[in-house]
Amino acid sequence: MTYCCAIKVNDGLIFAGDTRTSAGVDDVRTYNKVHVFEFPGDRVFVLLSAGNLATTQAVIAQIRRDLDEPIVPMSLRLARYMYDAAEYVGMLSVNAQKTVSSQTQYSSVDLRTTFILGGQIQGEEPSIYMIYPEGNCIASSPETPFLQIGEHKYGKPILDRVIKPEVSLEDAARCALVSIDSTMRSNISVGPPIDLAVVPKDALQVTHKLRLDIDTPLFARIRDAWGRQLAASFRNLPKFDWEAPPVQGNLLDDEAPAA
Structure with missing residues (x-):
């Protein structure tokens, strides 16, 4: 499975995702789910993916082919x-599902993939979009300035409590890592x-891209x-009425603290 999240705050965008694609007892595999496309000074995109790996790879490959073609x-x-960029990725996803479906003999295979596309085009505000398998998309909102795909339920409470538009970019990044850590603790898939990408507002590039393992010092300190x-x-937390007050120790009258 997968868990990826994208966060939009006033200072920019944060993207984070795990890399696990299977979690058998003796078969653990990883795959990059945070894909960066940069055009310095003009635009930057980060694409997060969750779902069928063949469909995902087909979409990523077509994006790169279109970038190399002089006339498209x-x-x-x-x-x-x-x-427009989100609709474009949605169209590629729908086409890839049809292509992969025609190439497989197993009709029961789930070929759907969900994406989050975020970034900024010069002259426009940074934004993040959820792109559904059907090709349609929705944007984040000021009330919920984050989007999640994959196993999102375990990591959502911390995002709900912390993420607001005025939160700093660095605090948003730490929150994303805690959200993923909470998910890893509850779901082996x-x-x-963990991949983390930081896109400050108007930078039009990824200024920080980190890969963090369990024993990476920064991630280990955050988890601990x-x-x-x-x-x-x-x-x-406040105690119930029937709970005895905590024992402070047996103090003699002359040792009792002053009121």
């Missing part, structure tokens, strides 16, 4: 708006390494700090 009706280089502080916060 549409490509990421030619899209005037981010919405989502696993490391989050676990310890979450446990500490739980211990400090």
Whole structure:
């Protein structure tokens, strides 16, 4: 399976995704799900994928072929708006599903793929779009400034509580990593390494791209700090009326703290 998320805040965009594609007892495979297409000074796109791997690879391959062709009706280089780019990827996805379906003998195979396309075209605001297998798409909103694909339910609560448009880009990136860590703890089909991409507003490029494994120092510290502080916060929750107050120790009258 997969878990990827994209976050839009006032300062820019964050993209994160795991790399696990199978998780058998003795067969763990990985595949890059964060795909970057940069045209410095003009536009930048990051494409996240979840679903059938053959369909995903067909879409990525066609995007790259269209970029290399001198004359094509549409490509990421030619899209005037981010919405146009999202519709273009949706069209490629629908066509790829039909092509892959005609090449397989197993009619029961699920060939659907869901994408998140984000980025910025010069003169337009940064944006992120969810692209469904049917080819249609929706954008994020100020009320929910993030999109998720794959095994999203385990990592959604932290995003709901933390992500707001005014959150800093770095805090949004940390939140994305915690969201993926929470998902990995609850679902073995989502696993490391984790890919993280940062696109500041108006930079028109990916300024930071990291691959983080479980033992990568930064990711290890974030996981450890989050676990310890979450446990500490739980211990400090309000007590029920019937609970005895915590024992402070046997203090003599003259040792009692002043009021």
